[in-house]
Amino acid sequence: MERPREYQQSIFETAKRHNTLVVLPTGLGKTLIALLLASHRIEKFPESKILFLAPTRPLVEQHYDYFKKHLVKEYKSRIFTGKINAKKRAELWERTRIIFSTPQCIENDLKNRRIHLKEVSLLIEDETHRCLKNYSYVYVAQIYFKEAKNPRILGLTASPGNEVAIIKKICKNLGIGAVEIRTRESSDVKPYLQKLQKEIIKVELTKEMQKIRSLLQEIYQKRIEELKNRKLLFSRVTKTNLIELQKKLHRMISTGNRHFNVLRGVSVCAQTIKIQHLLELLETQGIETTKNYMDNLFEQEKAGKSKAAKQLVNAKQFGDAYILLMELYNKNIEHPKFEKLKRIMGEEIKQNKELKVIIFSQYRDSVNKIAQILTAKGIKSKVFVGQAKRKTDGLTQIEQQAILREFKQGKINALVSTSVGEEGLDIPEVDLVVFYEPIPSAIRKIQRAGRTARLKSGKLIILLTKGTRDESYHWAAHQKEKKMYRILEDIKQDFKNKINKKQQKKINEFD
Numbered sequence: 001m002e003r004p005r006e007y008q009q010s011i012f013e014t015a016k017r018h019n020t021l022v023v024l025p026t027g028l029g030k031t032l033i034a035l036l037l038a039s040h041r042i043e044k045f046p047e048s049k050i051l052f053l054a055p056t057r058p059l060v061e062q063h064y065d066y067f068k069k070h071l072v073k074e075y076k077s078r079i080f081t082g083k084i085n086a087k088k089r090a091e092l093w094e095r096t097r098i099i100f101s102t103p104q105c106i107e108n109d110l111k112n113r114r115i116h117l118k119e120v121s122l123l124i125e126d127e128t129h130r131c132l133k134n135y136s137y138v139y140v141a142q143i144y145f146k147e148a149k150n151p152r153i154l155g156l157t158a159s160p161g162n163e164v165a166i167i168k169k170i171c172k173n174l175g176i177g178a179v180e181i182r183t184r185e186s187s188d189v190k191p192y193l194q195k196l197q198k199e200i201i202k203v204e205l206t207k208e209m210q211k212i213r214s215l216l217q218e219i220y221q222k223r224i225e226e227l228k229n230r231k232l233l234f235s236r237v238t239k240t241n242l243i244e245l246q247k248k249l250h251r252m253i254s255t256g257n258r259h260f261n262v263l264r265g266v267s268v269c270a271q272t273i274k275i276q277h278l279l280e281l282l283e284t285q286g287i288e289t290t291k292n293y294m295d296n297l298f299e300q301e302k303a304g305k306s307k308a309a310k311q312l313v314n315a316k317q318f319g320d321a322y323i324l325l326m327e328l329y330n331k332n333i334e335h336p337k338f339e340k341l342k343r344i345m346g347e348e349i350k351q352n353k354e355l356k357v358i359i360f361s362q363y364r365d366s367v368n369k370i371a372q373i374l375t376a377k378g379i380k381s382k383v384f385v386g387q388a389k390r391k392t393d394g395l396t397q398i399e400q401q402a403i404l405r406e407f408k409q410g411k412i413n414a415l416v417s418t419s420v421g422e423e424g425l426d427i428p429e430v431d432l433v434v435f436y437e438p439i440p441s442a443i444r445k446i447q448r449a450g451r452t453a454r455l456k457s458g459k460l461i462i463l464l465t466k467g468t469r470d471e472s473y474h475w476a477a478h479q480k481e482k483k484m485y486r487i488l489e490d491i492k493q494d495f496k497n498k499i500n501k502k503q504q505k506k507i508n509e510f511d
Contacts, residue, residue, distance in 0.1 A: 026450025103136030
C-alpha cells in the first residue's frame with residue numbers, strides 16, 4: 001500500500017471515529033483514504049464486508065483496480081453488475097469480502113431481499129453529492145443503518161454544492177458526524193501540488209452576430225413583457241424561474257383550469273425558454289450550433305409538433321435572424337472563440353509535442369465542431385461524449401475506454417469532451433484544461449479544473465465572450481464555490497462542537 005500524505009492520514013484518523021464526508025478536489029487521493037479505512041475496518045471486524053459504491057461502471061472498475069493493486073490479495077473482491085444473474089449475485093455476495101457496485105444494482109438486490117447489509121462494516125459512497133432525493137445512494141444508506149451491526153459510512157466528493165439545505169441533507173442522508181475539507185490552498189495539501197496557471201481569454205461577438213442577437217432579443221423581450229402583462233411572471237427572469245412557471249401553468253391546466261390566459265401563458269413561456277436557449281447558443285457556442293437549433297425549430301413547426309415553435313419561426317425577426325445567420329454559415333464564418341482556440345492549441349503543441357489537453361463544452365454540436373477544427377489543424381483529437389441514446393448518438397462505455405487508452409498512450413493529444421469527462425472517469429492528468437464556455441455550476445467547475453496541476457504544473461484557460469451570459473456564468477460559479485467552502489467550514493465546526501460537547505459530557509459523568 002502506498003504511503004498516505006499528511007492530509008490523507010489526518011482525514012483517515014477522523015474517518016476511523018466518525019461517519020465522514022470528505023470534500024477533496026479531483027486527483028488528490030480520495031480513493032487511498034477509502035482504502036486505508038477499508039483495511040482498518042476489516043482488521044477491526046475480521047468477518048465483515050466492505051461495500052464501495054460509485055455512480056458509473058467505469059468508475060466502479062477504476063476503484064476495483066486500485067484496491068486490487070494496493071490491498072492484500074487474500075481479501076476476495078468482486079464487481080457487481082446487472083449483467084450477472086440475480087441468483088448468482090446472491091451467492092457471490094455471501095463469498096465476497098469487498099464488493100464494488102453501482103448503487104442501483106445494490107438497491108435492486110436489497111428490495112428483492114437477495115442480499116442484506118448486516119455484515120457490512122464500511123459503506124463507501126463516491127461522488128456523494130448525488131446522495132439526494134430518490135437516488136439509490138439514499139435508499140442503500142437507509143437500509144444500511146437499519147441492518148448493519150457495525151456501521152461506518154464514508155462519503156467522497158470534490159464538491160457537494162453551495163446550498164446549506166442541500167449539504168445538510170446529504171449529511172443527514174449519510175448519518176455524517178464529521179466533515180473533512182481540503183482545497184488546493186490548504187496548508188497540508190499545497191506541498192503536494194504543482195503550480196496551476198489560470199487564464200481568462202475574452203472575445204467579442206462580431207457585428208453580424210450582434211445584429212442577429214438584437215433581432216432575437218426583440219422577440220425575447222416581447223414575450224417577457226406579455227408574461228408580465230398577463231400577470232403570470234413576477235419574479236426575476238432566469239431560466240430556472242421560467243421553467244418553474246411553465247411547470248406551474250401545466251399543473252393548472254391538468255387540474256382543469258383552461259382559461260385563455262393560462263393556455264396562452266403556456267405557449268408564450270415555451271417560446272421564451274426556446275428563444276433564451278437560442279440566444280445562449282449564439283452568444284456562447286457558435287454559428288453552426290445555433291443554425292442546427294433553428295433548423296430543429298423549423299422542423300417542429302413543419303411537423304406540427306409545437307405551437308410555440310410555430311409562433312416563433314413565424315415571427316419576422318426570427319426569419320431575418322435566420323437569413324443573416326445563413327449568410328455567415330455559408331461563408332464558413334464561426335464564433336470568434338474557434339479562432340482563439342486554434343491559436344491557443346497551435347502555440348501549445350509547438351511548445352510540447354506530447355501535449356495532453358481536455359477541452360470541455362456543454363453541447364455535442366460544439367464538441368464535434370471543435371474536434372473537426374483541431375483535426376484540420378493537424379492536432380490529434382477525438383470527441384469524448386456520453387453513452388448513446390440513439391444508434392448514431394454518443395459512445396458506448398467500451399468505446400469510451402478505448403479512447404481513454406489512446407489518450408493515455410499519447411496517440412491522441414486532445415479530448416474534446418462534454419460533461420461526461422468531468423466526473424468519475426479514469427482520465428490521466430493533463431497539461432491543459434480549456435473551458436470552451438464558463439459554466440454556472442461550482443461542482444462542475446471544480447471537477448473540470450481538477451483534471452490538471454496535480455503531479456506536474458498545468459494550465460487552465462477559460463474562453464469567455466464579453467457582454468454575454470458567459471460573464472455571468474463565470475462569476476456565478478466563482479461566487480458559488482466561495483460560498484460552498486464557507487458553508488462547509490460552518491458545518492464542519494458545528495460537528496466539532498457537537499463532538500466536543502459529547503466528550504465533555506462523558507468527562508462530567510465520569511467525575
